Amino acid sequence: MARLSKKQKEARAKVDPNKIYTLQEASALVKEITTTKFDASVDLAIRLGVDPKKANQMVRGVVTLPHGTGKDVRVLALVTPDKEADAKEAGADHVGLDEYLQKIKDGWTDVDVIVTMPSVMGKLGPLGRVLGPRGLMPNPKTGTVTMDIKKAVSDVKGGKIDFKVDKTGIVHASIGKASFTAEKIAENADELLKTILKLKPSTSKGTYVKSVFMSSTMSPGISIDTKLA
Numbered sequence: 001m002a003r004l005s006k007k008q009k010e011a012r013a014k015v016d017p018n019k020i021y022t023l024q025e026a027s028a029l030v031k032e033i034t035t036t037k038f039d040a041s042v043d044l045a046i047r048l049g050v051d052p053k054k055a056n057q058m059v060r061g062v063v064t065l066p067h068g069t070g071k072d073v074r075v076l077a078l079v080t081p082d083k084e085a086d087a088k089e090a091g092a093d094h095v096g097l098d099e100y101l102q103k104i105k106d107g108w109t110d111v112d113v114i115v116t117m118p119s120v121m122g123k124l125g126p127l128g129r130v131l132g133p134r135g136l137m138p139n140p141k142t143g144t145v146t147m148d149i150k151k152a153v154s155d156v157k158g159g160k161i162d163f164k165v166d167k168t169g170i171v172h173a174s175i176g177k178a179s180f181t182a183e184k185i186a187e188n189a190d191e192l193l194k195t196i197l198k199l200k201p202s203t204s205k206g207t208y209v210k211s212v213f214m215s216s217t218m219s220p221g222i223s224i225d226t227k228l229a
Helices: 006-014 023-032 081-090 098-105 118-134 149-157 182-198
Strands: 041-048 060-064 075-078 094-096 113-116 160-164 170-177 209-216 222-224
Touching: 023 182, 023 209, 023 222, 041 182, 060 182, 075 081, 075 098, 075 149, 081 094, 081 149, 094 098, 098 118, 113 118, 113 149, 160 170, 170 182, 182 209
Parallel strands: 075 094, 075 113
Antiparallel strands: 041 170, 041 209, 060 160, 209 222
């Protein structure tokens, strides 16, 4: 097991493992215990009382964080020539079609989100083995397969993220940066939690939100009151 640095030990000492923090307290504390030299990401881990193996208990959705993620999201727009201008105007980092399909086929996946049109999805099917495991396959449910390419690219660039519960029943999502104010971190976290609450499956019985933890890159986790969720 790796030894903790002096700063990491100090950070752990500031987090009471027996305390359940409010969202505001956690948002202020996560800034205080972040010791990285770079601008660390702030993440939420939300354990849900669902069985992801059952299709009717799969929790998946999209949310636009009011203050964005703080990340420069690299967007590839796979579009026909008539939509290229819209994609570029909205800020897509890469725009095209056949040349990028070939690059992906050759193993290139140096983007964060792919936006495309319904008519192009047929060409993307054979690339599922490359894109699927990396979470890059466009999906109508997340707004990344649409005719309104301009809006789709703008939304992603503006802080729209998609999330889904993993096989262990946990939703992991990045909600900002340690350089954000505590208020912005709390507001982004609150927006994500409210969205997840709205997506509660009708078949989910018992406690829906079992635990919520906030952390930054390499920081200890801070337990948040699930009543706030």
